[in-house]
Amino acid sequence: MSKRALLTGITGQDGAYLSQFLLSKGYEVFGVIRRSSHRGVEDHRLRWLGVADKVTLLDGDMGDLSSLVRIVKETQPDEIYNLAAQSFVASSWRQPIHTGNITAIGVTNMLEAMRAEKPDARFYQASSSEMFGLIQQDKQSEKTPFYPRSPYAVAKLYGHWITVNYRESFGFHASSGILFNHESPLRGIEFVTRKVTDGVARIKLGKAKELRLGNIDAKRDWGHARDYVQAMWMMLQQDKPDDYVVATGYTTTVRDMCRIAFEHAGLDMKKHVVIDPKFYRPAEVDVLLGDPAKAKEKLGWTAKTSLEDMIREMLEADLERVRVETGL
Numbered sequence: 447m448s449k450r451a452l453l454t455g456i457t458g459q460d461g462a463y464l465s466q467f468l469l470s471k472g473y474e475v476f477g478v479i480r481r482s483s484h485r486g487v488e489d490h491r492l493r494w495l496g497v498a499d500k501v502t503l504l505d506g507d508m509g510d511l512s513s514l515v516r517i518v519k520e521t522q523p524d525e526i527y528n529l530a531a532q533s534f535v536a537s538s539w540r541q542p543i544h545t546g547n548i549t550a551i552g553v554t555n556m557l558e559a560m561r562a563e564k565p566d567a568r569f570y571q572a573s574s575s576e577m578f579g580l581i582q583q584d585k586q587s588e589k590t591p592f593y594p595r596s597p598y599a600v601a602k603l604y605g606h607w608i609t610v611n612y613r614e615s616f617g618f619h620a621s622s623g624i625l626f627n628h629e630s631p632l633r634g635i636e637f638v639t640r641k642v643t644d645g646v647a648r649i650k651l652g653k654a655k656e657l658r659l660g661n662i663d664a665k666r667d668w669g670h671a672r673d674y675v676q677a678m679w680m681m682l683q684q685d686k687p688d689d690y691v692v693a694t695g696y697t698t699t700v701r702d703m704c705r706i707a708f709e710h711a712g713l714d715m716k717k718h719v720v721i722d723p724k725f726y727r728p729a730e731v732d733v734l735l736g737d738p739a740k741a742k743e744k745l746g747w748t749a750k751t752s753l754e755d756m757i758r759e760m761l762e763a764d765l766e767r768v769r770v771e772t773g774l
């Protein structure tokens with residue numbers, strides 16, 4: 447019999463790649479989808495990867511415990527991947543309470559649904575490198591103290607610790623993946639890599655002249671979502687639950703990431719990038735650099751896609767999208 451996986455956040459970037467990966471492993475995949483008046487577009491990422499008609503979507507919301515209990519009862523999953531969140535750092539200052547309700551308390555809702563209906567399921571929590579925030583060590587590992595710098599990161603820290611707590615309190619097979627930034631052609635348009643590749647595509651095709659950005663001196667450890675979802679699955683295949691940093695081990699400035707995109711399009715970024723303080727954040731995470739040694743040793747996982755290859759893939763996809771959208 448095939449294994450059953452339940453994904454929250456299935457309509458997001460990671461949900462789409464993880465669905466594709468689990469289907470390739472023979473899993474039956476179920477996902478939580480929130481009701482929207484825009485019926486028919488929520489699954490665009492799953493459609494982009496050609497897996498929308500291979501997964502089963504069930505109505506629910508991370509803020510509605512009753513819906514999660516019902517879904518776990520109906521689907522009886524072997525593995526639960528909790529990917530749903532208000533995931534955009536900048537929005538978390540504008541919607542701090544919503545971010546807390548979904549990104550923090552939503553985790554407890556999911557764990558409680560599992561405790562009530564399928565306590566022997568294996569649980570994955572999507573934790574974040576943003577929890578390191580004001581970094582306490584040059585290279586961040588599972589042992590590095592946390593120092594969150596946004597309502598998003600504070601909420602993720604709660605989600606991380608409640609996962610550890612349920613593991614220690616109830617013996618749950620609950621693991622937390624501390625994933626560093628990971629991107630793809632399916633990344634939300636508001637995140638800086640995708641904003642850049644979309645912006646460069648528009649400039650290249652004559653649809654825009656400038657790209658407005660905030661702090662381009664910030665540094666991130668960027669990998670590809672397709673590689674990172676495999677680490678999530680690997681964590682749940684271990685005999686014992688644990689926490690793992692998932693990263694490339696390299697860090698790059700937003701400026702250099704941007705330069706890669708412009709150069710690939712044959713453009714000079716100096717002529718197009720405009721710094722707009724509107725995109726500065728009330729508190730910044732200046733630099734993130736992960737140490738993925740434990741994931742390599744225990745899971746046998748390493749990042750495969752270079753930043754250059756990923757940015758090229760994202761830019762090609764955005765060039766195609768802009769061509770289709772504008773009828774070029």
Ligand code: NDP
Nearest residue numbers: 455457458459460507508529530531533572574625627628
């Ligand atoms: P996305 O923003 O692409 O996806 C978020 C998902 O959560 C969407 O499916 C969204 O649904 C869903 N969601 C949001 N609010 C609710 C709610 N109230 N009820 C039910 N579902 C909800 O994020 P990613 O795929 O990039 O990231 C996946 C997870 O990993 C997130 O928790 C994120 O915070 C975390 N993470 C991501 C990193 C990254 O670099 N990508 C790094 C570290 C952690 P809808 O489509 O309806 O909006």
Ligand code: GDP
Nearest residue numbers: 535636637638639658659660661662664700725
């Ligand atoms: P984050 O690491 O989860 O906050 O991912 P983002 O892609 O949103 O941001 C990465 C870094 O890029 C942060 O340090 C931002 O301040 C910086 N950045 C600079 N300009 C922009 C911009 O225009 N949009 C976004 N989203 N980030 C920007």
